[in-house]
Amino acid sequence: GENVEQHPSTLSVQEGDSAVIKCTYSDSASNYFPWYKQELGKGPQLIIDIRSNVGEKKDQRIAVTLNKTAKHFSLHITETQPEDSAVYFCAAKPEYGNKLVFGAGTILRVKS
Amino acid sequence: EAGVAQSPRYKIIEKRQSVAFWCNPISGHATLYWYQQILGQGPKLLIQFQNNGVVDDSQLPKDRFSAERLKGVDSTLKIQPAKLEDSAVYLCASSLGGQQPQHFGDGTRLSIL
Numbered sequence: 001g002e003n004v005e006q007h008p009s010t011l012s013v014q015e016g017d018s019a020v021i022k023c024t025y026s027d028s029a030s031n032y033f034p035w036y037k038q039e040l041g042k043g044p045q046l047i048i049d050i051r052s053n054v055g056e057k058k059d060q061r062i063a064v065t066l067n068k069t070a071k072h073f074s075l076h077i078t079e080t081q082p083e084d085s086a087v088y089f090c091a092a093k094p095e096y097g098n099k100l101v102f103g104a105g106t107i108l109r110v111k112s
Numbered sequence: 113e114a115g116v117a118q119s120p121r122y123k124i125i126e127k128r129q130s131v132a133f134w135c136n137p138i139s140g141h142a143t144l145y146w147y148q149q150i151l152g153q154g155p156k157l158l159i160q161f162q163n164n165g166v167v168d169d170s171q172l173p174k175d176r177f178s179a180e181r182l183k184g185v186d187s188t189l190k191i192q193p194a195k196l197e198d199s200a201v202y203l204c205a206s207s208l209g210g211q212q213p214q215h216f217g218d219g220t221r222l223s224i225l
Contacts, residue, residue, distance in 0.1 A: 006154075032211050043116070043203055043216035044155065051211065089154050098143060098207070099168055100214060102154030 002027040004092050006103030013080050015112045023090035023103050024072040032093040033073050034100070035064060037086045044089060048075070080110045113138060116217035118204050124223045130192035133220045137185065137206030143167075145214060146179055146189050147203040155203055155216075161187065162209065191222075199224045 003026040013019050025033075031052040036044035050057045050064045050073065057064050061080075066073040077084055087107050091100040117136040125131050137144050142163050147155035158177065160168040163184040172179070176195070181187040191198055201219040 004154075034213060036216075041218070043205075043218045046213050046215065049213060091154070093211070097168060098145075098160060098209065098211075098214075099157050100155075102156070104154050105152075 002030055002092055002094050002101040004090060004101050004103040006090050006106055008106060009104065010107045010109070012109045012111060015080060015082060015110055017080055019075075019077045019080050019084070019108055019110075021075045021088055021090070021106045021108070022072060023074070023092075024070075025092040025101075026071070027092070027094050028068075028071060029095035030092040031095050033064070033066060034091050034093075035062075035075050036089045036091065036102075038089060038105075039086045047088075077108075080108075082110050082112050084108060085110045116204055116206055116215055118202075118217035118220055120220055121218065122221050122223075124225065125194055126225050127196055128193040130190065131194055131222060132188050132190045133202050133204075133222075135187045135189070135204030135217060137187075137204070138215055141206035141208055141215075142184070143207045143209040143214075144181055144187050145205040145207075146187070147205065147216075149201040149203055149219070151200070158189070194222075194224050196224050198222060 034049035063076040090103045144161045146158045149155045161181045179189045203219040205214040205216045207214045
């Protein structure tokens with residue numbers, strides 16, 4: 001079955017700097033890759049997603065890139081702000097079925 | 113639109129007791145998911161419903177966990193009897209299905225004493 005690995009497990013950046021989180025997946029047939037932000041005591045909130053027929057997607061300060069050949073995808077946050085501090089999860093969806101397989105999460109701390 | 117509603121928010125029980133969680137998905141979402149999130153880990157799918165039918169329950173510990181979605185809307189997840197390792201946050205999510213995004217509720221935090 002699908003396996004998703006996420007790095008780093010923790011990331012500290014200075015306010016205004018960029019943050020990059022990387023994930024690799026094992027199933028080459030996976031075709032949908034969402035990113036979720038989870039704040040303390042809250043459920044995961046979808047922040048951006050990308051499908052396998054697209055290499056890059058951007059939404060204001062957030063972008064996701066996908067390299068299907070290498071089977072990895074990355075989240076890029078520019079001009080980080082203290083409110084970006086949270087746990088970020090990547091996920092992958094295999095070709096058949098709607099099940100999402102999540103990475104272990106990255107704790108992002110933005111220092112002001 | 114209203115989000116996914118879950119209750120209770122917190123539950124503390126002793127091992128071997130039973131517990132039930134409730135979820136109300138976003139209106140019109142045919143697909144409903146229950147995930148288990150152990151502290152420090154990503155969510156893990158327990159069961160997926162399409163309307164009131166089960167699509168995937170391959171990771172549900174069926175000797176102690178059960179779930180139903182009788183009218184294709186609300187759902188309940190039950191644990192009986194609970195074990196210490198069941199301590200986790202139980203998240204409900206819903207979607208329109210297919211490759212449409214899954215939207216999560218805030219979960220029920222279960223502590224087993």
